[in-house]
Amino acid sequence: MTIDVKKQKIIVMPCSGIGKVHGLIAREATYAVTDELAPDSFEPMCLALLVSGDEEALAKIKKMDCITVDGCPKLCAAKNVEMAGGKIVRSIRVVDAFKNYRGAEPGTATKLADDGWTIVSEIAGGICNKREGEVS
Amino acid sequence: MKRAVLSCNGMDKQFGSLARELALKLSETQGTEIICPVLLNNSPDRYEKTLAESSLLVVDGCPTRCASKLANKLGLKVDDKVLISEEAKTTGLEVGKSLRLGPVGMQLIELLSKECLVSRQISVEEASAGFDSPVDFITVTHDKFIFKIPSHDYLFSENDCWVRVIGNRARIGVSDFVQQNLTDITYFEPAEVGREIEQFDEVGSLESGKSMMDALSPVSGKIVAVNTELVDSPELVNEDPYGRGWIAEVELDDFESDKEVLLDAAAYSRIVEKKAAEAN
Numbered sequence: 175m176t177i178d179v180k181k182q183k184i185i186v187m188p189c190s191g192i193g194k195v196h197g198l199i200a201r202e203a204t205y206a207v208t209d210e211l212a213p214d215s216f217e218p219m220c221l222a223l224l225v226s227g228d229e230e231a232l233a234k235i236k237k238m239d240c241i242t243v244d245g246c247p248k249l250c251a252a253k254n255v256e257m258a259g260g261k262i263v264r265s266i267r268v269v270d271a272f273k274n275y276r277g278a279e280p281g282t283a284t285k286l287a288d289d290g291w292t293i294v295s296e297i298a299g300g301i302c303n304k305r306e307g308e309v310s
Numbered sequence: 311m312k313r314a315v316l317s318c319n320g321m322d323k324q325f326g327s328l329a330r331e332l333a334l335k336l337s338e339t340q341g342t343e344i345i346c347p348v349l350l351n352n353s354p355d356r357y358e359k360t361l362a363e364s365s366l367l368v369v370d371g372c373p374t375r376c377a378s379k380l381a382n383k384l385g386l387k388v389d390d391k392v393l394i395s396e397e398a399k400t401t402g403l404e405v406g407k408s409l410r411l412g413p414v415g416m417q418l419i420e421l422l423s424k425e426c427l428v429s430r431q432i433s434v435e436e437a438s439a440g441f442d443s444p445v446d447f448i449t450v451t452h453d454k455f456i457f458k459i460p461s462h463d464y465l466f467s468e469n470d471c472w473v474r475v476i477g478n479r480a481r482i483g484v485s486d487f488v489q490q491n492l493t494d495i496t497y498f499e500p501a502e503v504g505r506e507i508e509q510f511d512e513v514g515s516l517e518s519g520k521s522m523m524d525a526l527s528p529v530s531g532k533i534v535a536v537n538t539e540l541v542d543s544p545e546l547v548n549e550d551p552y553g554r555g556w557i558a559e560v561e562l563d564d565f566e567s568d569k570e571v572l573l574d575a576a577a578y579s580r581i582v583e584k585k586a587a588e589a590n
Contacts, residue, residue, distance in 0.1 A: 190346055209409065220320040
């Protein structure tokens with residue numbers, strides 16, 4: 175049996191950042207992609223599930239390509255996916271997206287402001303474009 | 311004492327999202343410090359001071375219980391736990407499948423954040439009043455093995471769990487046969503206090519180098535206490551399976567019905583004889 179890899183979904187794995195606006199942006203960007211923009215091409219995975227050693231999650235991460243979205247330079251998502259033996263096709267850092275929005279007021283750890291949502295859209299759009307580029 | 315909350319922070323299921331929302335809500339309304347599960351896993355030293363100075367509430371979204379597993383893995387002392395999926399069931403609130411916080415989810419979080427969660431936990435001492443270790447045993451001998459079975463006051467299930475009832479409360483554990491088969495028990499995961507269970511639902515799990523086992527409750531009811539001492543000292547099950555190695559206590563629901571399928575010491579000894587023979 176052969177598998178058409180182009181039709182396989184890509185995992186989007188945000189850091190579990192909680193209590194910081196960067197973590198919330200990573201999370202919302204993931205939801206934007208997996209819930210709204212391209213649910214047929216991407217699916218989310220819970221990082222806490224992976225680090226707690228869930229066997230199903232570990233098996234899945236070894237089979238599917240993964241895009242990590244980290245809030246801060248600690249890169250918890252990227253590091254843990256690598257440690258689990260996952261293949262990261264793209265590693266995104268939310269802090270890098272801020273470089274294009276100097277002076278932006280993204281909101282708080284619990285509620286994004288307009289600037290925060292703009293950055294979410296940019297990151298989410300970037301993830302989807304990557305997939306389209308691959309397929310075409 | 312300060313409080314800290316370790317939430318599973320899950321994002322691919324609605325209950326995980328709600329666990330995160332509860333952590334944020336508690337932080338906003340009660341000043342509870344949030345512990346990121348992944349950061350805790352990667353850099354436990356970062357939270358050393360917080361954990362030393364705080365009572366710890368663990369919030370899990372779904373029965374996979376990632377946050378509880380992390381706490382156990384790192385040997386943290388857990389003062390209280392919440393399982394969102396179970397709370398949703400208890401309250402009858404249908405939160406739906408959306409990963410976004412909807413009005414019903416918000417209602418559940420409001421409800422949980424207002425509860426004094428720590429006070430829901432019944433202390434081991436309070437819960438344990440009246441349960442003494444057994445004195446008289448009957449024994450089953452097979453080869454070099456001797457399996458002890460309390461001769462009075464205990465009933466057993468065919469899956470090697472025991473129950474002892476005082477008034478409307480039942481204490482549950484595993485038999486001497488189980489502890490000898492598992493050999494040295496190295497890990498205990500308790501059940502959720504407050505959870506309603508049916509007969510033969512899981513009330514904790516034990517693991518040794520040899521294998522693992524879910525303890526299945528011989529009775530139905532509400533879990534009112536778990537033996538938190540076992541988290542740090544799971545070997546108590548090996549040392550004293552019918553006494554200090556107890557696993558959970560349950561407020562009984564329908565014991566008259568439950569006990570119809572339970573066994574007394576004599577009947578259970580025959581089961582042990584058979585299992586011991588089959589094991590060879």
